[in-house]
Amino acid sequence: MKLYEYQAKQVFREFDIPVPVSMLITSIKQLPEAIQTVSFPCVIKSQVLSGGRGKRGLIAFVRTPEEAAKEVERLFGHELHIRSLLIEQAVTIKNELYASITFDPVAGTALLLVSLSGGVDIETLAIDEPEKIIKEAIDMRSGLMPHQARHVAYQLGLSDSTTKQIIALLLRMYQLFVQYDAELVEINPLFVNDKDVCIAGDGKLMIDDNSMFRQKRFEPGKADYRTEAEFEASQEGIPFIQFDGDIGLMCAGAGLTTTVYDLIHYEGGSVANYLEFGGPNYKKAVKAMEICLKVPSKVILIVTFGTIARADVMAEGIVEAIQKLKPDRPIVTCIRGTNEIEAVTILKNAGLEPLFDTEEAVRKACRLAKEVAL
């Protein structure tokens, strides 16, 4: 789970990682108070989870109350439905660095990355000028040792006072990484200001979804979901993403669902939603279809090939769902796996025309979607 910048910076503050003076506002009415707290010049930063905010005009630098009001109004009226803005004191920048902690799946270690060339896309830098990134593997049994942080920081060649601040900052970043089961802690840019003080210009914090049970603080609320259907699916533990295409997917297994998504695109079709009701959810056909029906789509495509998720149980669930929910759109089924012969009989007895081949089912769903469109 990815946190908003303001959430990441709140955590940074708790770990004594310096951040600029700021205030979060959710309405233009709070702007005068924010200006009083922050003072000019300041930066208005849209709180959205996608990257490249600067290039997309989602960050504004302002010097006067008039400018600030104009930009705040523009951003709250933005088509992205921005809910909150971080009003932040501008920093006089001497250096822009990069610092992050993530993991190395091959070595089985955490990984510290630091660069003097901050403020840019680190992935691009890694490809074009890899020598500009300092990498340090962290054995998680011992953690980031001070000598490692020193070794990395001294390579930057900054002033003595700045170097010491960076050493402390890296050690705190690692503490945070461990305490919050992070996938990524990133500060980009990490500013050094005109008084040689290090300040986190931005903050990115991603918490491992599998660790949510021990990281309750970050449990997402209703406001964190884009649609009602996505929220409802999350409450059921059903993986779900809403798109804006024609075919609603109700599949089992992440890999198979992703493959069906590909096959639909090869056929020139489009996907209305991604939904997985396999694994522990295979008895939830009724709920799964109810969620699917909340999304505008022209046809629902059901593809499974389960082992524990028995085909006959899933087929019964689908028949029950159709009887209960009376879907207003065609349903295409392709249910295979454990007890697949019984599943075919169940579906046929309910008046459905079960298919047995994934590609054939995808073609049929695409054809039906086009026919409905005409």
Add this chain to the structure above:
Amino acid sequence: MSIFIDQNTSVCVQGITGSEGSFWTKHMMDLGTRVVCGVTPGKEGQTVHGVPVYHSIRNALKNHDIDATMLFVPPKLTKDAVFEALDAHIKKIVTIADGIPLHDMIAIRQRALSEDAFVVGGNTSGVISPKLAMMGSFPHWIERVYKKGNIGVMTRSGSLTNEVTAMIVEAGYGVSSLIGVGGDPVPGARFAEFLPLFQMDPQTDAVVIIGELGGTMEEEVAESIQNGVFNKPLVAFLGGRTAPKGQKMGHAGAIITGGKGSVEHKIEALTRVGALVAQRPRQVGILLTELGVRKS
């Protein structure tokens, strides 16, 4: 012959008394797997399908030799159970748990590497050599999916594996051994680490990998071919070609960040070293035939 497991491998089942553990232990034994003991703390003295249960692996070792251990243990408890097996110097461990915390998997991966052990999983169906033995949960009784043959398979997926192996069988082939490394961002063991075993296995004439977007496991396979570690024919099927960038869709490990891990990059790496990449599951069988792989 097979890799990783055969009918002579002595297998322990951790979590054998649970409903899943008990259910799949029965299926593992039905296929021919030599399950010698089980472990569930607090249940020593019981038996499950005739298999004696112990409080701990150390207790089980007093009466049994254990070559490999199969975990039916919830994700939160997996690190402890894997470490118990590693502490007992067991070198083959399979964990199917879906939802193991990332930091736990980093610790597991590091120990497995430093102790030369294979930890297969999590978030996988496990390992199977059709007609011989399995550790995990596969519908081995469906002949059109798990027919014995000469194709080695490695996969990051579950249901998709059934879909692809069915296509391998449809084309007139069968499976020698199948290793599910799982769909997590940090799997305990990686594709490339099994290639030397498939290379040595006389039963395996070719290998199919079922990969997907995200990570670098497919690129590592290409590297092994480049280095001559593996030189049998190889066909890959990669899911997620049209997946939206930056969106976590499906497995946690399947995400493109900043251009890294894209399916295009993987296809380029694999085709450069002579592997063939199927666009659809059905093409996997067709490409094996194109490569001249003998039909069983």
